[in-house]
Amino acid sequence: MLKLLVVDDEVDICDFVKNFFKERDFEVFMAYNGKAALRIVASEDPDIILLDMKMPVMDGITTLKELQNLGKSGKVIVVTAAEDMSKAEEAKRHGVAEYITKPLMLEQLERTVFTVAEQIKMEA
């Protein structure tokens, strides 16, 4: 079972994405900010991390830099508002696997997560 970490400060989004991927046989963890996300990364070592860019406490980019230091940015799929394309560009420079803009199509989210999961499996 693949482990997925959802990092988003919006509870509704976390819950929704969690349920969505639980129904698709993922083990899903949630974090409402970057700090909490790094703790879960340390303890659970998720396969894929869905990372929102705009968050309190520790924002997406800072979290991403930390993840890059840990050599885990390749597992990250960045989720960012369509208006924040500059953030997505910046995230790409930190070696993220993919990025998706909000609002998103669920099929696209699903496809991206599965594609990245496949890539990770192939590399392993």
Added chain:
Amino acid sequence: MSHSHDWQRLQDWTKEKIKSCDGALIPMDREGLVNRQEPELDYQFFLESASRTMIRFKKPEHLIRMIVNLIDEQVKVTHTAMLMHNKDKDYFTLIDSKGSEGVKLPVGFIKLTHENPLIRFFSERFNYIISDNGAVEYKQLLDAIHRNNKIRENIELTDLIDLALRQMELLKANICVPVYYKKSLLGIFVFGKKLSNIRFSKQEISFFTTLANDVAMALSNAHLIQDLQDKIFEVHRLYEREHSIFIHTSISLAAAIDARDPYTHGHTERVTQYAMTIAEELGTMPEAKAYKNFYETLHVSALLHDVGKIGVPDSILNKRGKLTVEEYEKVKEHSVTGAAILHPIRELGDIASEIRAHHERLDGKGYPDGLAGDDIPFIARIIAVADTYDAITSDRPYRQQKMSEVAVQIIKDNSGTQFDPIVVSAFLLKHRKGELQRTS
């Protein structure tokens, strides 16, 4: 009460309950039989109050928010949301959402494009194959694939419905109620399950469709109002533009007239200024109110009052010394010529008669028509005073410069004979206040 009577009552009650729970999503358990009595909502009352409230919403989004709130409060569902078409981006997104933790759909997170099967299903109005009022239940749709021959025979449609069902699952939608505006799909109300787990009653579904129709109505009204406002704005903008071109044209024309007469340099500008100043005291007079736009008509009339001087030869205009009778008659023609120039211009209809009459006298001894009293248009009476004041205080070939006080005395002396006393009073008031100083 006999035992058999009690038994009968229990049977009736159970039958009634089974009837009202027709097609419940989950089979009723024993606990359900005991606790399942729901307070009936007075939907009629609810609808009336909703539509009353609706009138107060200028923005349809607010109405939608209110409806989502009302349904959430009144109908007790796991979640309620509104998918709405975003005109600019051309996709559907959730604009409002309510519901219990873990089930509530996040607002602004997902989008559904026109290719989305659920959107296609409603856009292409396949929902009306299985539902008269357009609202579609999950179970109804699932049944339709298997039971409705019209659908079963159509493989493409069956596939689309199958995919639409998957979408409803993603949204955990139990019922979808579409909102149409002018034949295009504008949005979809999404309802989860009832907290009581009972299937929605026909009454509730028709209540939802009524609300959806109300939303459509409100949206269409809002669109109409918006269109109207846009048009009014456009007309206003065009008017402002035309108007400013018009005023500037009048000013240029006035300047051109002034330029021909070196002895009256700046006369038009000053007369306009004096006339406007005097008129400030007269705006509340019934005579002023009779004009559609008093100040504007006065402004343009004053600017163009001497436009007829175009027809007066330079030799007369430039002459130093007294004019001959013939020359003076030629000068007097300018008010008629001016009116004749402006008359064909429809927008200047009022102005032509003002210009024609600006040398009339209250006692009927003026020219060109010998009009008297109220027959002289009010604006012409104001211009007459302003014109005389400037003529006396200015250098003219046929008059010596006179002092302002002399001009005031002459105007006073001719009040009631040449000039309208009301206009003269306004003139004197402004003069006393020092607002009629020569500035050029």
